[in-house]
Amino acid sequence: MKKKLQLLGFLFLVLLNGLAAGNLTAFAQSQSGGSQTSNHPADSRSTIDSSRIDPKKDSTRFFKRILADTSRMMLNMEAIYNRPFLQLGKLGASVGGYLESNSRYESVDGISEGISFQIPRLTVFISSTIGKRLKFLTEIELEQGGKEIGIEFASLDVSFHPLVNIRGGVVMIPIGAFNQNHDGPKWEFIDRPISSTTLIPSTWSNVGFGLFGKYGLGNWIWAYEAYLTNGFDDRIISNEQNRTWLPASKQNPNRFEESFNGVPLTTLKFALRNRSLGEVGVSWMGGVYNKFQQDGLLLDKRRRVDFLALDVNTTLEATKTYLNGEWVWIWVDVPATYSLQFGKRLQGGFVDIVQPLLKKSLFGWDQAVVNLSLRAEYTDYNASSFPETGKPIADHVIALVPSLSLRPSLQTVFRFNYRYQWQADLLGNPPSRTGSIQIGFSTYF
Amino acid sequence: MKTFSTFFATGLFAFSLLGCDWLMPRQKPENHLLDGPIEQLSPAENQRFLAGDKAFNLEVFTSQNGLGPLFVATSCGSCHAGDGKGHPFTTLIRFGQSDQSGNRFLNQGGPQLQQRALPGLLPETLPSGAAYSRFMPPANTGLGLLEYVTDSLLLAMEDPADSNQDGISGRVSWNYLPAYVDPKEGAIGQAGKYICRFGKKAAVYDLLQQTAVAYNQDMGIASSFEPIDTYTGQEVEPEVSNTKIQDLVFYLRTLKVPLRRNAQQPVVVAGEKLFFQIGCENCHRQTLRTGKSPISALSEKEFHPYTDLLLHQMGQDLDDGYTEGSADSDEWRTPPLWGLGLSPSSQGGGYFLLHDGRATSIEKAIEWHGGEALQSRQDFNALTLQEKQHLFAFLESL
Numbered sequence: 001m002k003k004k005l006q007l008l009g010f011l012f013l014v015l016l017n018g019l020a021a022g023n024l025t026a027f028a029q030s031q032s033g034g035s036q037t038s039n040h041p042a043d044s045r046s047t048i049d050s051s052r053i054d055p056k057k058d059s060t061r062f063f064k065r066i067l068a069d070t071s072r073m074m075l076n077m078e079a080i081y082n083r084p085f086l087q088l089g090k091l092g093a094s095v096g097g098y099l100e101s102n103s104r105y106e107s108v109d110g111i112s113e114g115i116s117f118q119i120p121r122l123t124v125f126i127s128s129t130i131g132k133r134l135k136f137l138t139e140i141e142l143e144q145g146g147k148e149i150g151i152e153f154a155s156l157d158v159s160f161h162p163l164v165n166i167r168g169g170v171v172m173i174p175i176g177a178f179n180q181n182h183d184g185p186k187w188e189f190i191d192r193p194i195s196s197t198t199l200i201p202s203t204w205s206n207v208g209f210g211l212f213g214k215y216g217l218g219n220w221i222w223a224y225e226a227y228l229t230n231g232f233d234d235r236i237i238s239n240e241q242n243r244t245w246l247p248a249s250k251q252n253p254n255r256f257e258e259s260f261n262g263v264p265l266t267t268l269k270f271a272l273r274n275r276s277l278g279e280v281g282v283s284w285m286g287g288v289y290n291k292f293q294q295d296g297l298l299l300d301k302r303r304r305v306d307f308l309a310l311d312v313n314t315t316l317e318a319t320k321t322y323l324n325g326e327w328v329w330i331w332v333d334v335p336a337t338y339s340l341q342f343g344k345r346l347q348g349g350f351v352d353i354v355q356p357l358l359k360k361s362l363f364g365w366d367q368a369v370v371n372l373s374l375r376a377e378y379t380d381y382n383a384s385s386f387p388e389t390g391k392p393i394a395d396h397v398i399a400l401v402p403s404l405s406l407r408p409s410l411q412t413v414f415r416f417n418y419r420y421q422w423q424a425d426l427l428g429n430p431p432s433r434t435g436s437i438q439i440g441f442s443t444y445f
Numbered sequence: 446m447k448t449f450s451t452f453f454a455t456g457l458f459a460f461s462l463l464g465c466d467w468l469m470p471r472q473k474p475e476n477h478l479l480d481g482p483i484e485q486l487s488p489a490e491n492q493r494f495l496a497g498d499k500a501f502n503l504e505v506f507t508s509q510n511g512l513g514p515l516f517v518a519t520s521c522g523s524c525h526a527g528d529g530k531g532h533p534f535t536t537l538i539r540f541g542q543s544d545q546s547g548n549r550f551l552n553q554g555g556p557q558l559q560q561r562a563l564p565g566l567l568p569e570t571l572p573s574g575a576a577y578s579r580f581m582p583p584a585n586t587g588l589g590l591l592e593y594v595t596d597s598l599l600l601a602m603e604d605p606a607d608s609n610q611d612g613i614s615g616r617v618s619w620n621y622l623p624a625y626v627d628p629k630e631g632a633i634g635q636a637g638k639y640i641c642r643f644g645k646k647a648a649v650y651d652l653l654q655q656t657a658v659a660y661n662q663d664m665g666i667a668s669s670f671e672p673i674d675t676y677t678g679q680e681v682e683p684e685v686s687n688t689k690i691q692d693l694v695f696y697l698r699t700l701k702v703p704l705r706r707n708a709q710q711p712v713v714v715a716g717e718k719l720f721f722q723i724g725c726e727n728c729h730r731q732t733l734r735t736g737k738s739p740i741s742a743l744s745e746k747e748f749h750p751y752t753d754l755l756l757h758q759m760g761q762d763l764d765d766g767y768t769e770g771s772a773d774s775d776e777w778r779t780p781p782l783w784g785l786g787l788s789p790s791s792q793g794g795g796y797f798l799l800h801d802g803r804a805t806s807i808e809k810a811i812e813w814h815g816g817e818a819l820q821s822r823q824d825f826n827a828l829t830l831q832e833k834q835h836l837f838a839f840l841e842s843l
Contacts, residue, residue, distance in 0.1 A: 110472025234564065238507040242519055290564060300565035335564045339519055340534060388533035391793065418468065426523075427532045427793035433470035 064089075075214065075223055075271055076281060076311060077174050079181035080137060080153060084411055084444045085127060097124035100184040102415075102440020109432055118440075119145050121184070123152070133159045138170075141203070151256070152203050161213070167227075168209035170256065174225040174269035175285040176200050176326045177311035184442030188354055188373040188405045190417045191438070194397055195348030195379045199328050200307065201247035206230045207256050208264065219275040224268070230255055231265030232289040232305055237334055237342045243381045243395060243426075244332050244343040246305075249289075263288040263302070278314025278323075283307075289332075303333035325351040341426060343382030343395065350377035365408035375401040382426065394428035397421060412443035476704035479528040479586050479784055479791070483701045485742040490699065497696025500689050501525075506664050511684030513665035514566050514676050515559035521693070524582040524663070528700060529784070529791025531582030533802050537663065540577035545771050550575050556769070557662040559675055566676075576774070578765035579801035580645050584791070586784045587750060588643075589698030589743045592652055593735035594754060596633040596640045602730065602753050613727045613817050615755030618647035618778065620770040625670045626654050631736060641770060642754045645800045647778035648770030652694045660685055698740060702748055703784035707842045716839025719832055723824035728757055728779045728817070751782035751843060760815020763799070775816060786841035807837050 064087045074082050085094035103117045120143065127137040138154035155169035172180050178196035182203055196202045208229025214221055233255070235248035249255065265287035273279035286306035292299055313324040327349030334344045358370035382395040399421040406414045419436040475481070480502075482494045502522040506512035517537045518524050524535040538558040541550025548555045554569040558577070562568035571577060596617075605616040619638040622628065628639050629651070643649035649658070657670035665675050666684045674681045707713050720726055729751040738744040756776040764775035772778075777800060785807070788796055796806050804810035814822045828836065 107469035110470055112469065234508075237564070238509065238512075240505045240507065242505040242523065303564070335562075337560075337562050337566075337568045338564060339516075339523075339561050341519060341523060386532075386534050388536075389793075394793075420470075425526055427526055427534070427791070429526055429790055429793060435469035437468060 075221065075273055075279060076177035076181045076313075077212070077223055077225055077269060077271060079183070079186075080139070080172060081127075083125065083183065085125075092130070093126060093128040095124065095126050096444060097122070098183055098185050098442060098444045099123075100190075100440065100442040102190050102438055104190075104436055104438040104440075106434065106436040108434045122146075123183070125153075130156075135159070139172075152205050163213035163215055165212050166209065167212060169207070170205050171208050171210065171227050171229055172203065172205045173227065173229065173265075173267050173285060175204065175267060175283045175307055176202075176309035176328055177281055177313070177324075178202055178326055179204050183444075185411060185413050185444050187442075188352070188371055188403045188413065188415060189375050189401055190415050190440050190442075191401070191419065193326070193350040193375070194377050194399060195328060195350055196326060198245070198247060198381075199330055199346055199348050199379060200309065201250055204250070206265065210267075221271075221273045221275075223271045223273075226269075227267045228264040229267065230259045231261075231263065231287040233260035234290045236289055236305065236332065237338065242341055244330075244334065244346060245381075246330070261288055261291050261293075276317070278312065281309075281311040283309045283311075285309075300335075303335070304331075305333070306331045320356050322354040322356075323351070324354070325349060340382075340384075340386070340393070343380075343384065343393070345383040346379075346381050347383055348377070348379030348396075350375055362406075362408065367409065369407040371403075371405045371407070373403040373405065375399070375403070377401070391428070393426055394424035395426045397423045411445075412441065414441045415439070474706075476706045477787065477790070479584060479700070479703060479787055481701050483587075483589070483699050483742050486699055486740075490695075490740065490742075493692055493695045494699050496689075497692040497694070500693045501696055506666060508563050511664075511666050512563065513559070513561075514563040515568055516561050516665045517557070517559055517663045518561075519664065521659070521664075525585055526791045528585040530584045530788050530797070531802070532792050533581075533797055536579045536581050536802060538571065538577050538579055539767060539769065540571055540575040542768055543576040543766050543774055544768065545773070554675075557675075559662075559665065576766035576768075578645075578767035581797060581800060581802040583780065584703075584784045584788075585697055585700050587702035587748065587781070588652055588700060589738070589740065590702065590733075590735055590746060590748045591642065591750060591752075591754065591781070592698060593629075593738040593743050594642070594733050595631060595736035597631070598734065598736075599640055599642070599754055600633065603755055611724075611727060612820050613724075613757070615728060615753055615757045615779070615817070617754075618642070618756050618770055618772060620648050620650070622650050623654060623670070625657070626650050638771075642778070644769065645777060645780075646769035646772040647754065647756055648772065652697050653690070656690055656694050656697065660690065695740075699742065702750075703787060703843065705842055706786065707838070710838070710842075712835045712838040713842045714839075715832075716835035716837065716842075719828065719836045720839055723828070723836075724821040726751075727821070728753055728755070729782050730779075749783065752779045755779060757818070758816035759818060762813055762815050765801075782840065783843050785843045807840050808833070 083096055085096040087094045099122050101119050103115060105115045106112060121141055123139060123141045125137065125139040129135050135157045139152040141152045142149050151170050153170055153172045155167050155171055158166040174180055176196060178193060179200055179202040192202065206229040208227050210225065210227030212225040214223030232249040233252050235251060236246050237244055239245045239248035265285060267285040269281060269283035271279060271281040284307065286304060288302045289305045290300055290303040292302045307328055307330050309326060309328040311326040315322045328347065330346040332344055334342050352373060352375045354371050354373040356369055357372050360368065362368035377399045380396040382393040385392050399419060401417055401419045404416045417438040421434040422431040424431040482491060486494060505520045512519060518535060524531045539556050540558060541555030542548040550572055553572045558571060559569045599617050603616045605614050607614040617640045619635055620641045621637060622639055632639055639650055641647050641650045643655050649655045657668055660666040660668055661671035661675060667674055667681045668685050668690055669683045669687055672680045730753040731749050731751055732747060733750055734747045735743055735745055756772050756778055758775050759777050760775065763777065766774050768774040798804040798810040799813055804813055811822060811825050
């Protein structure tokens with residue numbers, strides 16, 4: 001294993017050397033400022049410097065608001081720094097965060113439990129420039145009114161070169177796009193994508209370290225991330241969902257303390273973006289999920305879980321229509337003698353279409369935007385067939401979510417969603433139907 | 446001002462939608478559902494029903510809470526989707542007994558094959574030479590009513606010597622009871638045995654026995670009722686509480702009966718006449734009646750399960766060579782036909798009928814009938830195509 005890691009590291013350095021030797025223009029990192037043209041329709045009004053300070057609009061006497069264009073999509077992997085912060089005087093530390101709240105009326109097969117109000121999450125982040133080349137950022141999330149409190153991100157970044165940065169700590173795993181770019185105020189939809197929360201278990205972070213960097217050439221930007229972290233555990237095929245359920249590993253209280261099996265989870269992501277065309281990201285994450293040995297005794301063979309994700313976003317210039325999508329394929333080595341209830345192949349994704357309808361001054365909000373959006377999503381938890389009948393296993397969810405949203409400012413979105421969802425059980429019996437009307441807001445503070 | 450009004454109105458409209466049912470999926474008709482409680486339960490009984498519902502449909506066993514390590518399924522609901530019949534994926538295998546002398550393979554994992562195992566362990570395999578049969582999980586509907594049919598009524602229906610010479614010689618199933626099962630009030634015993642009525646071979650006395658054995662044999666969950674671990678053969682600590690098992694038994698007892706659909710349609714009425722005419726009702730008895738029950742909703746009720754709960758010889762084609770209790774290997778307890786038309790809603794869109802799901806249509810199921818049912822099958826084959834369609838329409842309306 002050690003030799004494999006050394007070989008991997010060597011190959012990685014060779015790759016970096018090759019890239020650095022090229023005639024490439026290095027881009028500054030997003031956290032160091034810099035202005036870019038956004039693909040997001042809500043941002044079509046202007047180009048905003050993500051690090052500009054606007055003391056006139058300061059909400060307190062002591063804090064300066066550091067604006068960020070939170071509605072636009074830079075490279076997805078830059079999302080963790082593309083957030084608004086409040087800075088106290090000349091202190092090196094900045095704070096920020098966001099709150100989501102909503103109300104929903106939901107009915108499953110015609111039976112409703114009535115109206116409920118929720119605070120799905122309150123997130124606080126703190127960043128600081130510790131010194132030359134040293135930056136720190138953490139994101140702490142309180143979910144369901146404080147029922148769950150988690151460190152989603154807490155890392156030290158060491159910058160040697162735009163192409164070579166080291167990150168260590170609790171790392172936001174760069175699988176797909178949503179996992180890193182999940183802040184509520186950036187999205188027109190109240191519910192997170194099903195595939196991005198139940199296949200990719202967003203927010204999925206873990207302890208480890210790795211490298212990241214980017215460079216550009218003309219209108220093109222290329223970026224990478226590579227991490228070794230703690231990984232999954234055997235809860236993914238032993239859980240109360242009665243299916244292969246990747247989020248189950250988040251219930252392991254020791255996952256920030258020690259690896260479940262001593263084998264690191266490897267994650268690689270490459271993203272390519274053109275200022276006009278948009279962004280494509282390809283990411284892979286894989287590792288051993290089971291405890292195959294203990295105290296030197298063999299318990300089982302090594303069983304892997306592997307993810308391959310593709311994410312794309314672009315804006316149709318003619319109509320300013322913003323398109324964003326993600327798809328993930330997952331392979332899990334489930335023992336042949338275990339239950340077929342637990343899928344060996346899973347897949348799913350979503351497509352968001354966001355159409356700006358209105359952009360004008362409303363109620364004193366200078367740059368208010370109204371968007372009409374639609375999300376289509378599909379998640380298949382078991383993409384195989386019954387050997388007994390030869391017919392496909394169902395166990396999938398399909399959903400359509402139209403949305404009307406108002407963005408009074410870059411940091412806040414009011415959302416009205418309607419969700420209609422079909423969920424089929426393992427056997428493919430008539431699907432359960434869910435209808436949901438949701439009203440809520442999400443805002444940075 | 447105009448803009449403000451527009452937005453205010455839009456917001457008000459959006460908020461008002463929270464209470465609008467027309468945007469919501471419609472409730473499935475009650476007669477298309479198998480789950481739900483029987484009518485006339487008290488609020489306290491409803492609470493107990495919900496507790497049992499949760500244990501049956503929501504509780505999933507894992508390695509953390511006692512699953513296996515050898516098992517057939519990970520939850521009750523896995524095998525009875527929507528409280529309906531199972532699917533070929535959920536069939537279980539029983540083996541080791543070929544006559545009334547008992548099971549000679551108990552020391553080799555009998556009577557049930559646990560063909561699945563936790564990672565790292567090997568599941569059971571079928572021992573060489575063991576007779577076996579595949580059993581399709583049945584629907585759970587109306588089980589409480591079946592449980593409280595009196596022994597005297599069952600004895601009144603049996604005719605082991607075919608004294609009325611109608612070709613039907615159904616008999617009750619006598620079996621010993623496990624220590625934790627108490628005979629019901631008015632139960633009739635015979636040489637230490639009692640009349641059993643549950644299971645494909647009618648070897649199980651009541652729903653408590655059925656539930657405790659299923660926990661143990663299907664999911665590898667030991668209880669104070671069935672404390673032997675199927676993997677080690679040793680007695681172990683209970684992995685499920687008595688309260689939970691009793692709640693689940695209550696749930697099974699109080700599940701509603703399937704409601705008829707299209708019962709008044711002329712083709713269905715015509716089919717019902719044919720059902721009687723060709724002798725199906727001789728075994729698939731339309732009407733039974735319960736005795737006294739501590740649950741008033743089940744006490745002294747008339748109902749229509751289309752079974753006599755008796756054992757019948759069904760011919761060589763349905764003789765797997767395996768049996769349980771006092772049944773011969775070609776004897777099967779008459780399965781209730783109520784809810785038959787809703788089977789595709791729990792079996793993945795198709796039919797998997799008979800004890801092992803071999804029949805993929807009602808017609809094929811009838812064609813497999815032999816033994817005491819041979820005459821009825823021949824009479825069925827003599828029907829015109831239209832008459833058969835009427836008969837199917839009736840059966841699908843149950």
